[in-house]
Amino acid sequence: MDETSIYKFYKQLDRAHFIDNGSKPFAHYDEALPIGHGQTISQPSLVLQMTLCLAPDKNCRTLEIGTGSGYQTALLAEFSDHVFTVEKISELSVSARKRLDKLGYGNIEYLIGDGSAGWPLYAPYDRIMVTAAARQVPEELVEQLSLNGRMMIPVGERYNQDLLLIKKDESGKISRETVNKVIFVELKGKYGWQI
Numbered sequence: 494m495d496e497t498s499i500y501k502f503y504k505q506l507d508r509a510h511f512i513d514n515g516s517k518p519f520a521h522y523d524e525a526l527p528i529g530h531g532q533t534i535s536q537p538s539l540v541l542q543m544t545l546c547l548a549p550d551k552n553c554r555t556l557e558i559g560t561g562s563g564y565q566t567a568l569l570a571e572f573s574d575h576v577f578t579v580e581k582i583s584e585l586s587v588s589a590r591k592r593l594d595k596l597g598y599g600n601i602e603y604l605i606g607d608g609s610a611g612w613p614l615y616a617p618y619d620r621i622m623v624t625a626a627a628r629q630v631p632e633e634l635v636e637q638l639s640l641n642g643r644m645m646i647p648v649g650e651r652y653n654q655d656l657l658l659i660k661k662d663e664s665g666k667i668s669r670e671t672v673n674k675v676i677f678v679e680l681k682g683k684y685g686w687q688i
Contacts, residue, residue, distance in 0.1 A: 496545055502571050503541045506681065508534065511562035511592060530582045531677055532564045534651075535624065537676065543645045546658050546672055548618050549573045556615075558608035558680070559624035563589030569622060570598045577601075577615050579608040581681045601640045609682035611637045618642065625680035628670075640665060647677040 497662050511519035511534060516526040517613040525533040535543075543565070549555055553609035558568055560580035566589060570576045583605045594638070604612055609631050617639035623646035630648055638644055642661050647654040656673040679685045 499544055499568070499572060500541065501542070501588075503537070506563060506564075506567060508537060508628065510537045510596075511589075512595075513588065530547050530585060530586070530647045532561055532585060534564050537679075542626075542673065543622065543656070544572070545566045547616070547620050547622055547643055547645050553619040554568040554615070554639075555620040555622065556612060556618040556634075557622045557624070558611070560586050560589045560603065561624060561634070565622065565624055566593060566601065567596060567598065568622075570601050573600070573620065574601070575600045575677075577604070577612050577618070578612070579604045579606055579612055581605070581607060587638040607682040609633070609684040613637065615650065620644070620645075624677065625685075626651075626675075626677040627680045629684060630657070630659065631684045635659070635661070636668060645672075647675050651679065654674055655668055 512520050514577050518640050519629050522665035523538050524536045526644050528534050550570040551574055553573045555576045557578040560578040566578050586605045611633045616637035619639050619642050626647040638661050640663050644659040647656050656669045656675045658667045658670045658672050
């Protein structure tokens with residue numbers, strides 16, 4: 494992974510392109526903004542931090558849980574071989590796909606569904622990025638993570654989560670490290686707070 498290339502692309506990527514509502518004038522602020530349907534687009538500095546910790550490269554098959562606006566997806570698609578992104582809210586998935594198609598990304602597969610179950614069809618994944626908070630780490634996602642894989646996921650209570658970097662070594666042993674304290678919107682489904 495080339496951190497300099499990721500940082501350079503991050504600086505060039507216009508967050509305003511991923512916002513269609515009244516929040517667009519505030520796209521350059523380093524804060525989370527609403528994108529509709531009770532969801533948000535994360536603050537740019539956090540998106541950068543999560544991407545750097547995930548450390549995607551052009552050999553990676555990356556699973557993203559929570560397509561949202563497609564902002565994080567663009568960063569993943571730029572530095573992964575292929576991205577598989579899952580979004581529960583169909584309107585957000587359709588809008589994100591239009592934006593990302595317009596930007597020329599042809600290495601993304603889209604699924605509308607419960608991201609807490611991952612996307613078993615294309616597993617295993619070298620990298621998994623979860624952009625919604627869970628009560629606990631979903632077992633299904635750990636199973637879908639490849640050997641020597643990495644996963645970023647916020648885990649904890651509704652307004653207080655640990656941003657975890659989870660690694661699976663070559664023998665399948667799991668380790669976890671807290672990278673930051675964060676507040677993300679809830680992961681819907683089995684591992685969220687409301688079913």
